[in-house]
């Protein structure tokens with residue numbers, strides 16, 4: 160059963176009214192609509208709460224997709240949470256501070272990929288620290304130089320916008336895909352493109368801030384060698 164993913168159109172929604180459509184075998188709660196981002200593309204699923212009209216609150220540890228097409232989301236209750244029933248009306252609310260930190264971090268990773276124009280082989284978004292792995296044959300990356308480059312982009316406060324293109328349009332523009340390990344979800348007929356005006360354009364399903372000034376200052380904290388061709392670059396919000 161499809162979940163309407165409200166976070167794709169508006170990543171600033173902190174809560175929504177929803178109805179329980181189904182319960183998965185693992186105890187996950189499937190809603191008709193949600194503001195919870197589900198684990199994908201290196202960004203963890205949101206935590207938060209589902210509260211019934213009777214005032215029962217179910218803490219949610221994370222959210223995950225139940226299908227490869229990423230059409231249905233299960234909200235995973237914390238251990239020993241009260242049970243919900245199909246048909247229950249709930250208010251779904253994300254842990255906003257954590258989510259907003261991830262939005263800032265995720266957007267900062269787009270800028271990092273613009274500052275280091277190499278193929279990305281992996282990545283991970285966290286509240287405290289995030290990383291991208293780059294396919295770069297030689298070392299010689301300078302932490303301070305990259306930090307200065309990214310912070311200069313942030314100071315420009317470029318707008319971040321999303322639009323959808325067809326699978327066919329993406330297939331005819333393979334240069335748009337920077338991440339080799341995480342292929343954009345294709346097969347549904349359309350792909351979401353994230354544009355940071357003048358700086359970056361790539362398919363992405365994650366949650367971002369509206370303008371890069373919201374990221375605040377970042378710092379490259381570590382550059383590690385991961386195999387012959389890989390360099391792992393870690394950043395933190397400062």
Ligand SMILES: [Zn+2]
Pocket residue numbers: 265266269353363364365366367
């Ligand atoms: Zn993104």
